[in-house]
Amino acid sequence: MPESIKTLIIHAHLFTMQGDGVGYIPDGAVAVKDGRIVDVGATSELDARYQASETINASGCALLPGLVDAHMHTYWAIARGVAQDVGNWMQAALSPYARHATPEAKLAGTKLNVVEALKAGTTMMMDYVPLYDGWAEFYEKAGVRARLTPMINALPKTGMAGLKLGALYPYDDDAAQMKIEASQAFIQAWHGAADGRITAMWGPQGPDMLSEDHLIQIKKLAEREGLMIHMHVAQGDREMNQMLKRYGARTPEYLANLGYLDEQLLAVHLTEATDEEAAMMAKSGARMILCSGSIGIIDGIVPPMRAFREAGGLVALGSDQASGNNVNNIFNEMKLTALFNKIMARDPEVMPAWEVLRMATIEGARAIGLGDKIGSLEKGKQADLILVDLTAPNLTPVLVDPVRNIVPNLVYAASGHEVKTVMVAGKILMRDREVLTLDEAAVQAEAQEQAEMLSRRVAEDSSLHGQMALMAAMEEGRL
Ligand SMILES: [Zn+2]
Numbered sequence: 001m002p003e004s005i006k007t008l009i010i011h012a013h014l015f016t017m018q019g020d021g022v023g024y025i026p027d028g029a030v031a032v033k034d035g036r037i038v039d040v041g042a043t044s045e046l047d048a049r050y051q052a053s054e055t056i057n058a059s060g061c062a063l064l065p066g067l068v069d070a071h072m073h074t075y076w077a078i079a080r081g082v083a084q085d086v087g088n089w090m091q092a093a094l095s096p097y098a099r100h101a102t103p104e105a106k107l108a109g110t111k112l113n114v115v116e117a118l119k120a121g122t123t124m125m126m127d128y129v130p131l132y133d134g135w136a137e138f139y140e141k142a143g144v145r146a147r148l149t150p151m152i153n154a155l156p157k158t159g160m161a162g163l164k165l166g167a168l169y170p171y172d173d174d175a176a177q178m179k180i181e182a183s184q185a186f187i188q189a190w191h192g193a194a195d196g197r198i199t200a201m202w203g204p205q206g207p208d209m210l211s212e213d214h215l216i217q218i219k220k221l222a223e224r225e226g227l228m229i230h231m232h233v234a235q236g237d238r239e240m241n242q243m244l245k246r247y248g249a250r251t252p253e254y255l256a257n258l259g260y261l262d263e264q265l266l267a268v269h270l271t272e273a274t275d276e277e278a279a280m281m282a283k284s285g286a287r288m289i290l291c292s293g294s295i296g297i298i299d300g301i302v303p304p305m306r307a308f309r310e311a312g313g314l315v316a317l318g319s320d321q322a323s324g325n326n327v328n329n330i331f332n333e334m335k336l337t338a339l340f341n342k343i344m345a346r347d348p349e350v351m352p353a354w355e356v357l358r359m360a361t362i363e364g365a366r367a368i369g370l371g372d373k374i375g376s377l378e379k380g381k382q383a384d385l386i387l388v389d390l391t392a393p394n395l396t397p398v399l400v401d402p403v404r405n406i407v408p409n410l411v412y413a414a415s416g417h418e419v420k421t422v423m424v425a426g427k428i429l430m431r432d433r434e435v436l437t438l439d440e441a442a443v444q445a446e447a448q449e450q451a452e453m454l455s456r457r458v459a460e461d462s463s464l465h466g467q468m469a470l471m472a473a474m475e476e477g478r479l
Pocket of ligand 1: 071073232268320
């Protein structure tokens with residue numbers, strides 16, 4: 001008697017990401033029951049073994065684990081395209097929008113960004129935002145897997161807008177303490193919510209953005225609760241300058257002395273870290289998140305990811321924010337990561353397609369501490385998976401012999417819009433490109449309306465216009 005299961009996906013070009021490569025199975029199948037993968041193998045075998053409530057014929061599709069985006073600031077989708085192509089992106093372009101972003105505008109950005117990422121095959125979203133109402137609730141409704149990090153800093157309410165370039169930022173320690181307490185309450189409410197689909201992390205915004213006492217307090221809380229710390233580290237010359245002025249040390253050395261370098265730390269960017277510093281951090285067990293698109297656009301830098309990995313470190317990919325990337329799409333990150341590193345090394349053998357695909361799946365999952373649950377298609381893991389339509393013109397022809405071209409085409413030729421179906425924890429969230437859990441048109445309309453209102457508030461605040469580099473470009477007809 002065949003075993004009853006919920007879903008059987010058959011006839012796929014199956015990439016399990018098991019083993020050391022991509023784990024390809026021709027004419028492959030995946031069996032799903034109670035939100036988990038119960039079997040993976042050849043279609044002929046699974047077809048005989050199971051009786052499914054629903055059978056999905058994935059002929060002409062690649063079947064992959066859902067993609068991991070380990071670093072997003074989803075609220076910034078509300079200001080997509082207003083901050084790039086300038087020096088000191090944060091202070092000279094983004095901060096005026098930050099000052100005027102209301103909680104409603106931020107939530108509208110989150111909704112838009114989640115839809116955007118989901119439609120491009122991202123099933124695991126690590127969002128990092130200043131807390132606002134409705135944020136986690138939206139993830140619960142959307143059905144995606146999320147690791148949520150409320151952002152903690154001691155910056156004054158006005159943020160960085162108006163601060164003199166290069167001056168030490170003033171700390172508002174009371175504000176930081178309140179954010180720590182709000183994070184604690186958030187973690188208690190949401191860590192493990194939605195049957196474990198939603199989890200949380202601690203999130204100091206950067207070692208330069210709150211006091212040493214508060215950094216130590218957060219480290220102790222994270223240790224007590226067994227949670228990871230998601231933090232921007234060495235994220236630019238602005239931060240290094242602050243650290244040298246404040247503590248007389250570069251960030252990696254400072255964090256080593258503070259006891260922050262271990263497997264609990266998810267270090268985002270390492271933009272300004274040297275290869276030696278990156279290797280030292282990797283050897284400590286710390287994990288790295290690489291945001292190739294955003295750091296390329298806002299800094300013109302390729303972070304020392306290769307040195308980090310060569311020292312044994314685990315690396316996940318992140319899309320960062322839509323103002324200064326300007327998309328949240330892991331297909332884009334895979335391609336840019338491969339290209340930027342080849343170009344920097346002047347070597348086409350550097351970062352081959354299969355390796356960046358592993359960073360977007362199994363390696364990324366391990367880096368964020370979820371390697372036992374997601375990142376590959378294997379028995380016992382969560383059924384988080386995507387089907388990519390290989391009949392799209394840009395993915396045609398599909399060849400399997402003597403050379404299989406699917407993985408290179410997924411990395412170098414796909415845009416993400418070929419993702420056809422998305423499943424998380426056994427539930428289909430998108431079918432044939434239609435998002436089933438959310439009203440896409442309403443999400444887009446709300447984002448457009450909130451973005452226009454935000455722009456109007458920035459336009460009316462002439463006190464900020466002097467520091468907005470892109471206003472000059474507007475006047476000169478360049479935008
Ligand atoms: Zn970031």
